[in-house]
Amino acid sequence: MQENQLYRRVLTYLNSLPSVEDSDYANLYSGAKSNDIVLALDDNQTLIDTFLSARLHWKNEKSDRDGSRALILKIRKKDKRRILRPYLQHIHTAFDEIDQRKKEVRLYINAEAETERNGRWRSLPFSHPSTIDTVAMDADVKNKIKSDMESFLKSRQYYHRLGRVWKRSYLLYGPSGTGKSSFVAGMAKFLCYDVYNIDLSNVTDDSDLKMLLLQTTSKSLIVIEDLDRYLAAKSTAVSLSGILNFMDGIFSCCGEERVMVFTMNGKDQIDPTVLRPGRIDVHVYFPLCDFSAFKTLASSHLGLKEHKLFPQVEEVFQTGASLSPAEIGEIMISNRTSPSRAIKTVITALQTNNVDRRGSGNIGQRLTQSLSGRSYEESGECTGSLFSREGSHTIKEFRKLYGLLRRSGRKNSADLDVLEKENSRHEIEVK
Numbered sequence: 001m002q003e004n005q006l007y008r009r010v011l012t013y014l015n016s017l018p019s020v021e022d023s024d025y026a027n028l029y030s031g032a033k034s035n036d037i038v039l040a041l042d043d044n045q046t047l048i049d050t051f052l053s054a055r056l057h058w059k060n061e062k063s064d065r066d067g068s069r070a071l072i073l074k075i076r077k078k079d080k081r082r083i084l085r086p087y088l089q090h091i092h093t094a095f096d097e098i099d100q101r102k103k104e105v106r107l108y109i110n111a112e113a114e115t116e117r118n119g120r121w122r123s124l125p126f127s128h129p130s131t132i133d134t135v136a137m138d139a140d141v142k143n144k145i146k147s148d149m150e151s152f153l154k155s156r157q158y159y160h161r162l163g164r165v166w167k168r169s170y171l172l173y174g175p176s177g178t179g180k181s182s183f184v185a186g187m188a189k190f191l192c193y194d195v196y197n198i199d200l201s202n203v204t205d206d207s208d209l210k211m212l213l214l215q216t217t218s219k220s221l222i223v224i225e226d227l228d229r230y231l232a233a234k235s236t237a238v239s240l241s242g243i244l245n246f247m248d249g250i251f252s253c254c255g256e257e258r259v260m261v262f263t264m265n266g267k268d269q270i271d272p273t274v275l276r277p278g279r280i281d282v283h284v285y286f287p288l289c290d291f292s293a294f295k296t297l298a299s300s301h302l303g304l305k306e307h308k309l310f311p312q313v314e315e316v317f318q319t320g321a322s323l324s325p326a327e328i329g330e331i332m333i334s335n336r337t338s339p340s341r342a343i344k345t346v347i348t349a350l351q352t353n354n355v356d357r358r359g360s361g362n363i364g365q366r367l368t369q370s371l372s373g374r375s376y377e378e379s380g381e382c383t384g385s386l387f388s389r390e391g392s393h394t395i396k397e398f399r400k401l402y403g404l405l406r407r408s409g410r411k412n413s414a415d416l417d418v419l420e421k422e423n424s425r426h427e428i429e430v431k
């Protein structure tokens with residue numbers, strides 16, 4: 001069921017040869033850079049290569065019957081023994097060099113199920129502009145994730161010595177517009193891994209999901225976005241056990257050097273089996289904007305390190321007001337010609353949002369929703385007192401209280417090693 005890696009390697013190698021230009025038909029594509037032109041051998045075309053003074057004849061064959069593809073190599077009998085193995089080794093080395101040189105991360109998307117035998121993934125150059133550095137978040141958390149990924153990249157021997165599959169998984173969760181998807185893009189670039197983005201609505205059943213996983217290559221980042229939405233709405237043909245197998249089971253039989261990333265808005269409504277220790281290695285919380293994140297955005301979006309209105313912004317944040325980095329970033333982009341106007345608009349938006357939330361009791365509703373998904377012991381009697389005092393609480397107070405509840409709940413949750421920075425609402429848990 002797996003794609004033959006040698007096929008991909010040979011095809012890349014053949015397309016890199018100057019003699020591809022001598023074939024009767026070659027396809028022309030634009031490459032990663034705007035003025036790049038890439039040649040690719042067309043179906044049923046032939047190409048000649050030479051190696052250690054032997055002539056090698058290749059054909060890119062496509063079957064009319066079922067659309068399957070094969071690369072056919074013809075070598076003279078007298079050369080076969082002498083050159084076949086070194087030639088294949090030469091292709092491996094050449095492929096690694098090409099791959100290293102191209103350094104172009106690709107994005108794979110699972111197409112709708114179809115009968116074609118060329119696999120379900122369709123790919124295109126991954127051109128997402130975000131890097132880890134462009135995402136405004138707590139510097140400490142960012143560095144922890146970077147060093148976690150760095151140590152993963154160097155740990156092949158370590159994992160093997162332990163008898164474990166060399167893979168790592170991350171959960172990024174938090175409100176909408178806080179940078180989770182942007183961070184995934186940054187992770188892919190940091191790792192230089194291709195991205196396989198699984199659209200669960202295009203997966204027909206559990207075995208289809210397995211098949212998709214089997215067709216990913218090593219050095220890849222496999223992403224499922226908004227997992228909570230799919231699980232809650234049961235809007236996918238994949239079962240919970242299919243997802244759980246996907247997360248861990250299948251890796252024990254195949255596939256290495258993989259990083260998996262799941263994103264969701266909240267963990268509260270998620271079946272605890274998905275989050276049990278050992279299943280997803282690192283949990284990272286993406287919070288709404290605080291003053292420190294605001295300053296990072298002001299620096300990147302408006303080129304401001306300091307501004308006379310900053311103390312006023314800090315004051316508004318201290319009242320508990322907040323917006324997502326996406327919302328604040330948007331205001332800054334549309335007012336980028338006048339930094340003062342941008343900051344004033346941010347202040348007004350924060351204040352308006354704060355008043356709206358307090359007035360409409362939205363925060364109360366949101367907390368009810370969050371807390372109702374928890375056990376009585378975790379939310380406890382505080383739920384009642386929270387809402388009886390709703391009018392007098394600021395959002396920050398609610399959050400503080402909510403934070404305490406979350407922490408006390410976590411203490412009960414066995415052996416999690418929680419790495420949390422004091423005074424920071426970004427958090428990372430490494431299991």
Ligand SMILES: Nc1ncnc2c1ncn2[C@@H]1O[C@H](COP(=O)(O)OP(=O)(O)OP(=O)(O)O)[C@@H](O)[C@H]1O
Pocket residue numbers: 130134135136137174175176177178179180181182183264265286325326327329
């Ligand atoms: N922390 C951040 N730093 C810089 N830009 C951000 C940040 N968060 C969001 N943005 C900007 O806001 C936009 C939306 O962000 P993104 O899609 O990453 O959010 P998300 O957390 O994945 O949201 P959702 O939960 O709705 O999928 C992007 O253009 C991104 O550049």
Ligand SMILES: [Mg+2]
Pocket residue numbers: 180181182225263
């Ligand atoms: Mg997203």
